[in-house]
Amino acid sequence: MGATMQPLTNRSRVVSDKKMTLMERIYLPAIVGGLSITIRHFFRKKPTIQYPEQKRPIAEIYRGQHILKRDEKGRERCTACGLCAVACPAEAITMVAAERKPGEEHLYREEKYARIYEIDMLRCIFCGDCEEACPKEAIFLTDRIVQADYLRMPFVFGKDELVEPMDPTKRVDVSKRQTPDVITFKQENRYAHNR
Amino acid sequence: MIATAIFLLVLFVITLSVAAYSTYGERKVAAFLQDRIGPNRAGPFGILQPLADGTKMFMKEDFVPLHANKKLFLLGPAIAMITALLTGVVIPWGGTLTVFGTTINLQGADPEIGILYVFAMVSIGVYGIMLGGWASNNKFALLGAVRAASQMVSYELGMGLSIVALVMLTGTLSLSGIVDYQIAHGWGIIQQPLGFLLFLVCAFAETNRAPFDMPECETELVGGYHTEFSSMRLGFYLFAEYTNMFISSAVITTLYFGGYHVPGLASLGLDPNVAAIIGVAAMFAKTFFFIFFFMWVRWSVPRFRFDQLMNLGWKKLIPLGILNILLTGGIHYLFNH
Numbered sequence: 113m114g115a116t117m118q119p120l121t122n123r124s125r126v127v128s129d130k131k132m133t134l135m136e137r138i139y140l141p142a143i144v145g146g147l148s149i150t151i152r153h154f155f156r157k158k159p160t161i162q163y164p165e166q167k168r169p170i171a172e173i174y175r176g177q178h179i180l181k182r183d184e185k186g187r188e189r190c191t192a193c194g195l196c197a198v199a200c201p202a203e204a205i206t207m208v209a210a211e212r213k214p215g216e217e218h219l220y221r222e223e224k225y226a227r228i229y230e231i232d233m234l235r236c237i238f239c240g241d242c243e244e245a246c247p248k249e250a251i252f253l254t255d256r257i258v259q260a261d262y263l264r265m266p267f268v269f270g271k272d273e274l275v276e277p278m279d280p281t282k283r284v285d286v287s288k289r290q291t292p293d294v295i296t297f298k299q300e301n302r303y304a305h306n307r
Numbered sequence: 308m309i310a311t312a313i314f315l316l317v318l319f320v321i322t323l324s325v326a327a328y329s330t331y332g333e334r335k336v337a338a339f340l341q342d343r344i345g346p347n348r349a350g351p352f353g354i355l356q357p358l359a360d361g362t363k364m365f366m367k368e369d370f371v372p373l374h375a376n377k378k379l380f381l382l383g384p385a386i387a388m389i390t391a392l393l394t395g396v397v398i399p400w401g402g403t404l405t406v407f408g409t410t411i412n413l414q415g416a417d418p419e420i421g422i423l424y425v426f427a428m429v430s431i432g433v434y435g436i437m438l439g440g441w442a443s444n445n446k447f448a449l450l451g452a453v454r455a456a457s458q459m460v461s462y463e464l465g466m467g468l469s470i471v472a473l474v475m476l477t478g479t480l481s482l483s484g485i486v487d488y489q490i491a492h493g494w495g496i497i498q499q500p501l502g503f504l505l506f507l508v509c510a511f512a513e514t515n516r517a518p519f520d521m522p523e524c525e526t527e528l529v530g531g532y533h534t535e536f537s538s539m540r541l542g543f544y545l546f547a548e549y550t551n552m553f554i555s556s557a558v559i560t561t562l563y564f565g566g567y568h569v570p571g572l573a574s575l576g577l578d579p580n581v582a583a584i585i586g587v588a589a590m591f592a593k594t595f596f597f598i599f600f601f602m603w604v605r606w607s608v609p610r611f612r613f614d615q616l617m618n619l620g621w622k623k624l625i626p627l628g629i630l631n632i633l634l635t636g637g638i639h640y641l642f643n644h
Binding site: 140143146147149150151153154156158159160162 | 336339340341342343344347504603604606607608
């Protein structure tokens with residue numbers, strides 16, 4: 113098997129233990145060569161991105177921190193069906209369902225809603241399967257980056273962090289995730305209940 | 308007398324601040340050589356980083372191992388630091404300044420045997436490392452200390468031999484005398500190129516800097532002689548290393564690069580005070596270049612193996628040093644007779 117192996121790069125060198133020439137044994141030419149390489153790097157432009165002030169450009173459809181959408185009347189779209197939790201390969205989603213009481217119609221769109229909805233951001237692999245599984249257009253991934261923290265507990269995001277604000281001006285735009293392809297796909301007949 | 312005391316105080320402060328900012332400089336140089344930016348969060352461009360580092364050092368737990376020899380353990384960093392600071396006294400940082408009719412010699416003391424004094428201080432400095440390493444009662448620290456001692460002994464020979472040739476040339480052991488000779492006859496690097504090379508290599512070994520930083524070789528010895536040290540005691544060891552680097556750079560400048568001499572400055576006919584200040588600035592510029600060079604080499608050249616180090620010291624540098632003495636003597640005999 114190994115006999116026909118191709119070198120991966122053109123930079124491979126044959127190692128040999130031949131006697132070193134005088135120039136090699138003096139060692140100083142090699143040191144000068146090394147110094148000249150490093151000094152060239154000294155004046156090179158640095159590729160560092162200074163994170164909090166400066167951000168790496170990310171794709172428009174970047175899969176970052178999740179959002180639980182409200183509908184146009186400000187009602188939570190999530191009906192606690194649990195499909196996202198089932199779809200989740202990392203088992204990061206936990207939810208407890210509850211029944212909507214009379215008088216709560218302005219809060220929850222369906223008769224059943226998620227009383228507790230938690231995503232463990234340390235388990236989440238940001239694959240977007242939950243978004244794809246959701247029949248109610250309730251959960252989306254956004255281009256927001258989950259902030260770092262010193263402890264583990266703050267990474268279990270509850271509804272307080274996941275549900276989007278009621279205030280229409282503070283809604284989170286997910287239209288980038290709903291590309292024409294996605295919308296066409298979701299307009300298929302079997303998703304008719306969701307329109 | 309008071310003038311000298313003030314000068315020494317200023318020198319003390321300058322040495323400490325140069326050592327402190329060398330730590331910052333080292334991190335910046337290392338970063339730039341590796342295509343990084345380096346510390347830039349503490350103050351603009353990170354210039355307050357040494358203060359942050361110092362504060363951190365002081366806040367750390369001051370730990371003495373249970374089975375350590377406590378007295379020697381406490382003495383080690385102090386010796387390292389004191390000897391590092393003492394060496395700067397004999398280096399001529401400039402000519403003379405005249406302020407309000409008082410003449411200030413910009414050299415703390417000018418003993419006839421200035422260069423030997425430097426050697427003596429450097430040799431005592433290794434006791435700081437040896438005592439600290441031995442007192443730690445830790446095998447890695449001990450190995451580091453032993454390495455430091457053997458390395459110091461080996462390379463002092465090479466260094467001494469390269470100095471002998473220079474002393475033969477200048478006819479004096481006084482550092483200001485050597486500078487005066489260079490002002491009159493040209494810089495030492497031109498007259499002693501081989502001697503300079505030997506001295507430079509030995510200076511790297513004497514200051515325990517890469518590629519000869521065997522005493523604190525992390526890959527083999529955890530932290531070497533300062534494995535067991537924490538808090539500001541560790542800080543003192545690191546500080547002493549940077550002070551030594553500063554002093555070594557100053558000694559190299561003094562011996563081979565004309566010290567405070569600026570070629571052509573005397574012919575401009577400037578005010579003596581202005582000329583002296585330009586001289587001091589030149590001295591520091593040359594010294595800082597060598598500090599940069601020390602860092603540049605550290606982040607370019609891999610560490611030697613210990614047997615390679617000994618091989619280089621005993622079988623290469625010492626014969627070359629003797630050859631250099633013979634050459635110097637021969638040339639001196641041919642041209643001056």
